[in-house]
Amino acid sequence: MIEKNLIVAFGGVSPEHEVSVLTAMQVMSALGNSTYTIVPLYITKSGRWLTGESLMDLSNFKELDTLEASAMSCSFVKDEAGRTFLKQQDAKGLFAKPRSFPVYAVVTAFHGSEGENGSFQGVCEMYNIPFTGSGVLASSVGMDKVKAKQLCEANNIPVTPSLDFYESDWDVHQKAILQEADLLGYPLVVKPCSLGSSIGVKKVDEEESLIEAIETAFRYDAHLLVEKAIHPLMEINCSVMGSTENCRASVCERPLGNTETLSFEDKYQSGGGADKGMASADRVIPADISDELTDTIRSLAVHTFKTFNAGGVARLDFLVNSETEEVYFNEINTIPGSFSFYLWEKNDLTFKDLMLELIDIAIKQHQAKNGRIRSYETNLLSEKAATGIKGLKGIK
Ligand SMILES: Nc1ncnc2c1ncn2[C@@H]1O[C@H](COP(=O)(O)OP(=O)(O)O)[C@@H](O)[C@H]1O
Ligand SMILES: [Mg+2]
Incomplete structure (x- = not known):
């Protein structure tokens, strides 16, 4: 039987590096006794x-230097037939030779930054390999809070009133920005445009703390969002699985926090059991809300998933x-912590089943893409090379 190598890609240059390691460990342990051969691809913090x-062993991540020394550098390469491999650049151990693994599919288990913002997805596209989750477009728009809101507004998905500005605007038009913020009305929430995990997010009640929160947020991002705070606030999340053409919503959850604004600690460190990643946070599942509100949120979730062209x-x-009970879109997480398996368990889908379905979707989307005409047979260059084009005279 041909080995189906599943590349589990994780880590990355991201503030959510550790969370990604936890998600990847869950994936590798769940798929350990499947028909796939697991090949880890760990991107270090550098x-x-x-x-x-x-x-593949979480305990080795306690000592990152030792871990890096024990692992092998690798990269994607294509052979003459156009197949993609994950190729070791060196080998560890006496007589060992660098190995090459033909890629069946990639599980993207990153959180935040290049692993979730479309960059890594773009690399997979370039190598024409199937990968789980959203493509380049949804990943990158989803990572940008301002662009995400604009896309929602254009598609009848309600968002909170807000303003956004760059550091260069702030330097010159501080007074006008503060006036605009005042018009929105306090309390306000300040957010870096493209971070996650509540980093730099701050709720403020008056101008002085607004200025302070803005200056702090600029340490993380040159583009900020200031939005009207929802009060009294209830947060409800819902997961959607499938493709734009065929997808379904999970049950809803109501995450709980110690403070009104969910912090990084609330999300990852409060519920103990760090091995469960996001699932360790305190939450009510299914959310303790009315059936009508549940229906509204589930259908809005599906509509939003399709609008972003997520996968x-x-x-x-x-x-x-x-x-x-007014509902506003807050954000789309294209690689949710622990793949939000805890929302699908309620639909009798185990973590393993969820991963198998994600791989299946990835393969189908890849096949659909490759079934379309992607290049033309005519070679324009052979003609141009014979006749030449204007402006290239004398260039050899
Ligand atoms: N408009 C708002 N009104 C009230 N609270 C908000 C608002 N926006 C965000 N929050 C709070 O801040 C938290 C983090 O904001 P969010 O936009 O989700 O950023 P992140 O991408 O860092 O998770 C939310 O989970 C919520 O508790
Ligand atoms: Mg959030």
Whole structure:
């Protein structure tokens, strides 16, 4: 039987590096006894691509230097037939030779930055290999809070009133920006445009703390979003799985926090059991809300998933005014923590089943893409090379 090598890609240059390692460990352990052969692809905090058995054991991540020394550099390469391999650049151990693994599919288990913002997805596209989750477009728009809101607004998905500006605007038009913020009305929430995990997010009640929050957020991002705070706030998340043409919503969850704004600690460190990643955070599943509100959010989640042209599994986060039950899109997570398996368990889908379905979707989307005409047979260059084109005279 041909080995189906499943590349589990994780880590990356991202503030959510550790969370990604946890998600990847869950994936590798769930698929350990499947028909796939797991090949880890770990991107270090400095951006090195590594592979090797040692990357499959969480306990080795306690000592990153030792781990890096035990693993092997690797990269994608194509052979003459156009097939893509994950190729070791060196080998560890006496007599060992660098190995090459033909790629069946890639599980993208990154969180944040280049692993989730479309960059890594673009690399997979270039190598023409199937990969789980959203493509380049949804991944990159989803990572940009301002562009995501604009896309929603254009598609009848409600968003909170807000303003956005760059550091260069702030330097010159501070007074006008503060006036505009005042018009929106306090309390306000300041957010870096393209980070996650609540980093740099701050709720403020008056101008002085607004200025302070803005200056802090500029340490993380040159583009900021200031939005009207929803109060009283209830957060409801819903996961959607499939493709734009065929997708379904999970049950809803209501995440709980110690403070009104969910912090990084609330999300990852409060519920103990760090091995469960996002699943360790405190939450109510299914969300304790009315059937009507549940239906509204589930159908809005599906509509949003399609609007972004997302794929695989995504988690849609909504802000709800708990008094009026008005619902606002907050963000799309194109690679949700732990692939939001805990929302699918309620639909009797185990973590393993979820991963198998994601791989299946990836393969189908890849086949659909490759079934289309992607290049033309005529070679324009052979003609131009014979006749020449204007402006190239004398260039050899
Ligand atoms: N408009 C808002 N009103 C009230 N609270 C908000 C608002 N926007 C965000 N928050 C709070 O801040 C948290 C983090 O904001 P979010 O936009 O989800 O950023 P991140 O991408 O860092 O998760 C949310 O989970 C919520 O608790
Ligand atoms: Mg969030």
